[in-house]
Amino acid sequence: MRLRLEFSRFVFDSQIYFGAKGDLPLLEKKDIFSNKSIHTPKSLKNYKKINNINKLMIAPLPSFSEHELFVNTNPSILNAVEPENIYGVLFVSPENHENTIDVLNSVHSHNKIKGFKIYPEFWKDSNLDPASLDSKKLKTLKQVIRYCKDQRKILQIELGNRKSDFEKLKKFIEEFAQDLRLHLVLSFYDIYNIVKLVPKYVDWLQRGHDIYLDLSILPVFAAAYLIRELNVLYSPALDRILFSSSVPLSDFETRLMLIKSLNLNIELESKILYENANHLYCPGEK
Numbered sequence: 001m002r003l004r005l006e007f008s009r010f011v012f013d014s015q016i017y018f019g020a021k022g023d024l025p026l027l028e029k030k031d032i033f034s035n036k037s038i039h040t041p042k043s044l045k046n047y048k049k050i051n052n053i054n055k056l057m058i059a060p061l062p063s064f065s066e067h068e069l070f071v072n073t074n075p076s077i078l079n080a081v082e083p084e085n086i087y088g089v090l091f092v093s094p095e096n097h098e099n100t101i102d103v104l105n106s107v108h109s110h111n112k113i114k115g116f117k118i119y120p121e122f123w124k125d126s127n128l129d130p131a132s133l134d135s136k137k138l139k140t141l142k143q144v145i146r147y148c149k150d151q152r153k154i155l156q157i158e159l160g161n162r163k164s165d166f167e168k169l170k171k172f173i174e175e176f177a178q179d180l181r182l183h184l185v186l187s188f189y190d191i192y193n194i195v196k197l198v199p200k201y202v203d204w205l206q207r208g209h210d211i212y213l214d215l216s217i218l219p220v221f222a223a224a225y226l227i228r229e230l231n232v233l234y235s236p237a238l239d240r241i242l243f244s245s246s247v248p249l250s251d252f253e254t255r256l257m258l259i260k261s262l263n264l265n266i267e268l269e270s271k272i273l274y275e276n277a278n279h280l281y282c283p284g285e286k
Helices: 041-050 066-080 097-106 135-151 166-176 192-206 220-233 235-240 252-261 266-281
Strands: 012-018 055-060 086-091 113-118 154-159 181-186 210-214
Touching (some): 012 041, 012 066, 012 266, 041 066, 055 066, 055 113, 086 097, 097 135, 113 135, 135 154, 154 166, 192 210, 192 235
Parallel strands (some): 086 113, 181 210
């Protein structure tokens, strides 16, 4: 509680990973994650209460098993978003056409599901570059994107490795970003991709693209560079920077302290911690 009171009054955690650890080696090999997994409505409620979070967005915890995500995690998210001020995105994949279409068909009247999540790092023979997808996978991805555009849903993309680096993201944006609302989760561990991203991101925004950046698990120096450079090049971009704890890949206090360490003014801190995410996911709400 003492830590929480040092910050702006409201916090919108724009991404925590929801679901059991499954067969993802990253989570199985590190004991640090063992007590942080949030995979039940009760654990989610406790997480929100303990950290005094006003609103939060849950996304499927990544796994090598798409079957697990479609059959178990997505239904669990549908159940978990029932309480007030908890929202979610569901897993979809161009590598599984039938299940992806079923997911799209399941959310027509579900206003707590705000969009969909893709994990290019787990695609077997393709990556975020549309040219890498065969005709069937490309058709499925286009159906997801068309649904997002038509229904004003958000597409979350997990970035961070060779299958979703800056160069491949650029190809995706060039092909699909027009009229698409995007939440890019910046899971880069180095600054190289951020340095390349900043000027191009400014260009995308100035061309009218609707793209938000999630600080996610960026190192402090990379987050500081991103915010400093955007402030110099195009300050309206700071209205599109999101805070997330990315539990269990990180933890709430660590990510909150990152924001504090940036020495932002109160107005910008409030935007990053709450207002920007609220504008994206709950437009018109306080």
